[in-house]
Amino acid sequence: MLVTGGKRLEGRVKVAGSKNAALALIPATLMGNSPTTLTNVPVIRDVSVMAEIIKDLGGKVDGIGTNALTIDPAGLSKFELDPVLSQKVRASVMFAAPLLAKFGKAVITPPGGDQIGERLLDTHFSMMQEFGVEIDRQNGQYLLSWKKRKTPDIFLEEASVTATEMGLMLASSISGRVKIDDAASEPHVGDLARLLEKMGAKIDGVGSNRLVIEGKKSLSGVEHKVISDCIDGGTFAIAAAITGGRVTVEDCPTDQYRLIIAYLKGMGVDIEQKDGDILEVKPSKLLAVKRKFQTRPWPGFPTDLMSPFIVLATQTDGTVLCHDWMYEWRVFFVDDLISMGANIFIADPHRVIVTGPSKLHAEKLFCKDIRAGMSVVLAALVADGESEIENIEVVERGYERIEERFKLLGADIKKG
Secondary structure (H helix, E strand, O other): OEEEOOOOOEEEEEOOEOHHHHHHHHHHHHHEOOOEEEEOOOOOHHHHHHHHHHHHHOOEEEOOOOOEEEEEOOOOOOOEOOHHHHOOOHHHHHHHHHHHHHHOEEEEOOOOOOOOOOOOOHHHHHHHHHOOOEEEEEOOEEEEEOOOOOOOEEEOOOOOHHHHHHHHHHHHOOOOEEEEEOOOOOHHHHHHHHHHHHHOOEEEOOOOOEEEEEOOOOEOOOEEEOOEOHHHHHHHHHHHHHOOOEEEEEOOOHHHHHHHHHHHHOOOOEEEEEOOOEEEEEOOOOEOOOOEEEEOOOOOEOHHHHHHHHHHHHOOEEEEEEEOOOOOOHHHHHHHHHHOOOEEEEEEOOEEEEEEOOOOEOOEEEOOOHHHHHHHHHHHHHOEOEEEEEOOHHHHOOOOOHHHHHHHOOOEEEOO
């Protein structure tokens, strides 16, 4: 991808469907006894891989490459995930839950995806064992067996999103009451819970850290709209701010953006939430009025937005500490920003100190992971000259139609 910086972004952009929600909803559709249609699905590479996994298992998927997927689980005939496909997306591990529900067993390969930290499966396996799942590892694969199905009270070792989502699926597939404490409460977890409720489960506590689930042995296929992606919306808000632009970001529910807006205002961004789920970003004098910004579980600032936020810090007057406690390799992409002229000190694997504003210059860049890749695209939008960005396919795993959407806002960007 070639990006020439210095263009002020102007116009309107609609937020895409949530990547993180879609990657949980797609496996959950296999819980039904009839087809499920998902709308507002983001057209991204990770979604396509998840659809291919279902097809390999014997299911049917219509609409790949569009914003609407219809998934029919009737033909499921396998309980072993394809190792090659599993290595392409971290969320492949979530297929373990519906396969256990359908077949009482599953064989999974350690998942792939971005390498931004260890992201161990310990919490996931501990949770499954509470349900009575037996786990064995052979030849680099996990062999899961669910012969005796328990209805436990679970306290998660950490508020893991994926473990919570898998727990919701398992609990929804059995009769009886299951309680999950220290559950993750992110919006995409709530979206999964709402889908499972439509399918026939009863779930109390959605949006909190305590979930109580009463499942059913037979769940129905339904229609469901994927929520919008606050990471996508926050990224476009940052793009507007660093280019001095005026951009209206559509489909931004208030409850998803409270701390995102607070953090952006803490950097001097003139941003306003309006009726109709609209964010308005106006030309701003970027000035750090806060000195420390850190991620934390929902409703805290999301880890997936920290990398773009660091780019914002390079264009803001002041010195700030950016801290991502979750992933120990998240901040290492800043080497690319430093090569472009940013003033960044790497304090440790979780923290960087950024002093701005810095005049960035064009560079030849490489996308290391989804969020880091989008962040170097943002940096290129404000850099002097034309930047060449390699491995842009990584960004397309998580962001829909980035070239087209930035072009509509006036960016000079094109596939090389």
